[in-house]
Amino acid sequence: xxxxxxxxxxxxxxxxxxxxxxxxxxxxxxxxxxxxxxxxxxxxxxxxxxxxxxxxxxxxxxxxxxxxxxxxxxxxxxxxxxxxxxxxxxxxxxxxxxxxxxxxxxxxxxxxxxxxxxxxxxxxxxxxxxxxxxxxxxxxxxxxxxxxxxxxxxxxxxxxxxxxxxxxxxxxxxxxxxxxxxxxxxxxxxxxxxxxxxxxxxxxxxxxxxxxxxxxxxxxxxxxxxxxxxxxxxxxxxxxxxxxxxxxxxxxxxxxxxxxxxxxxxxxxxxxxxxxxxxxxxxxxxxxxxxxxxxxxxxxxxxxxxxxxxxxxxxxxxxxxxxxxxxxxxxxxxxxxxxxxxxxxxxxxxxxxxxxxxxxxxxxxxxxxxxxxxxxxx
Numbered sequence: 001x002x003x004x005x006x007x008x009x010x011x012x013x014x015x016x017x018x019x020x021x022x023x024x025x026x027x028x029x030x031x032x033x034x035x036x037x038x039x040x041x042x043x044x045x046x047x048x049x050x051x052x053x054x055x056x057x058x059x060x061x062x063x064x065x066x067x068x069x070x071x072x073x074x075x076x077x078x079x080x081x082x083x084x085x086x087x088x089x090x091x092x093x094x095x096x097x098x099x100x101x102x103x104x105x106x107x108x109x110x111x112x113x114x115x116x117x118x119x120x121x122x123x124x125x126x127x128x129x130x131x132x133x134x135x136x137x138x139x140x141x142x143x144x145x146x147x148x149x150x151x152x153x154x155x156x157x158x159x160x161x162x163x164x165x166x167x168x169x170x171x172x173x174x175x176x177x178x179x180x181x182x183x184x185x186x187x188x189x190x191x192x193x194x195x196x197x198x199x200x201x202x203x204x205x206x207x208x209x210x211x212x213x214x215x216x217x218x219x220x221x222x223x224x225x226x227x228x229x230x231x232x233x234x235x236x237x238x239x240x241x242x243x244x245x246x247x248x249x250x251x252x253x254x255x256x257x258x259x260x261x262x263x264x265x266x267x268x269x270x271x272x273x274x275x276x277x278x279x280x281x282x283x284x285x286x287x288x289x290x291x292x293x294x295x296x297x298x299x300x301x302x303x304x305x306x307x308x309x310x311x312x313x314x315x316x317x318x319x320x321x322x323x324x325x326x327x328x329x330x331x332x333x334x335x336x337x338x339x340x341x342x343x344x345x346x347x348x349x350x351x352x353x354x355x356x357x358x359x360x361x362x363x364x365x366x367x368x369x370x371x372x373x374x375x376x377x378x
Contacts, residue, residue: 043077045303047129052297055304057082058091059107060287062242065320072307078300086241087197088112089366095121095292104295105304107155110286111356113145122151123291129302132309140286140326145357152288153305156323159284159345159353160200161277163244163262165253175279176208182254183235190377193246193255194232196239198369199356200283201228204256207281207354214357221361225368233375247273258285260322263342275342277349284353287323318343 043051055072057064061084069080085091088108094101096119108116116122127133133153140154162179168187173179182188194201199213205224206213215221240246243255244264255262257275265273289308291301307313314325315333324343337343345353 043075045129045299046131046306047126049129049299051076051078051303052300054078055080055105055297055300056103057105057107057304058085058095058101058103060084063107063287063321065317067320068308068313068316071313072304075307076300076303078297078303089198092116092119092121095119102296103292104297104301106290106292107287108290109356110143110145110152110154110288111358113152113288113290115358116290117151121293123293123295123298124150125153125291125305126302129299130306130309132306135309135311135314135327135329137326137328143286144355146288152290153309154326155287155289155308156317156321156325157284157286158259158323158343159277160195160203160256160258160282161262161275163247163255163257163265163273163275165247165272166274167272168253173276176204176282179204179254179256180208180231183232188254189235190237191251191253192235193238193240193243193252194236195256195258196241198362198365200256201239201369201372202365203283204228204232207278207283210280213281213283213354214359216359216361218364221364221368225371228368228372229375233372234378236372236376239373239376244268259342263322263339266339266342270339275339277345277352279352281352281354284355286326286355 045051055078057080059082064082069082073079083103085094091106091108092112092115095103095106113122130153133149136154140157141149146152164173164182169182169185171178171182173182183192194204202221202224203213205211205227206215206220209223211220211223237252238246240252240255241258242261243252243257244261246252247255247265248268259275259277262275266275289305291298291305295301308317309327311327311329312333314327315330315335318325318330318334319337322343
């Protein structure tokens with residue numbers, strides 16, 4: 001989300017396990033991927049145990065600073081292989097079908113951790129191997145989806161709003177209701193993208209209409225479907241989880257977006273591209289690091305988390321992907337952060353944010369998203 005033209009590639013093809021998500025990203029540090037479980041000859045973790053010589057990560061696209069990977073390999077001797085998934089749903093499906101698929105560490109959104117646990121996919125963290133755990137902002141500890149942080153450490157957090165091309169949109173939108181109004185304008189319709197994420201898609205309606213984002217009420221879900229099919233689908237060009245790159249190419253003039261990806265467009269031309277955090281309500285997502293129960297490189301995985309929670313390393317991560325890492329002490333290493341208002345929210349903005357949950361309505365939410373995708377542009 002900073003130099004990257006994407007965020008957590010994540011919400012694309014959320015049911016297509018084979019399509020975008022499983023594509024291997026050859027970001028292996030110091031050459032090559034890491035399939036071996038053999039131990040490094042000289043490197044040890046924080047607790048003095050010998051580290052393995054490889055680490056296999058499963059995460060969102062453009063969500064990891066290449067310099068961090070290189071530094072980790074240089075310091076630990078573990079070569080990193082990084083594969084990407086397109087959504088939490090896809091990651092779960094692949095990991096369950098393949099029994100962990102040979103990965104060590106995954107970066108799911110926190111709300112999905114209970115589903116990972118239901119499928120017996122996770123290993124409890126050994127915090128003696130993660131002394132930098134103390135650096136996590138207390139606000140992002142002990143969440144309801146992982147009490148006591150038994151299984152997870154925060155990766156970063158962010159929210160959802162929209163970004164638009166002010167050369168085309170001359171008004172001054174402020175709310176989700178304004179987003180819906182803009183869709184219908186002739187110069188906007190057909191040049192709109194929405195996130196390729198079931199929860200955020202139905203969220204458009206719930207946030208606008210002051211309905212609990214985590215509702216399981218069938219009437220609320222039916223309402224979301226009706227509104228999305230009638231008011232949104234006819235105007236949508238694409239379901240794109242990181243639309244800034246396409247917006248800069250002229251494909252979109254209005255895009256629902258996560259804040260880190262929106263920042264890419266705004267940084268390119270702040271006078272032209274404008275970002276709005278969703279109002280009156282929008283999401284708070286917290287992405288996490290978890291270690292798989294069948295990890296072949298658990299020592300290297302713990303060392304990765306410990307490294308990523310170092311304030312200096314964390315600052316490099318934030319500058320790369322544009323999301324707040326919730327690590328205390330990173331401020332002094334940040335330097336001149338561009339468009340920092342898109343990363344660091346005010347107290348008033350924080351009151352707009354709502355935690356997401358994976359509820360009994362998950363299947364219905366996915367069904368609605370599929371219907372909207374089928375009807376888009378018609």
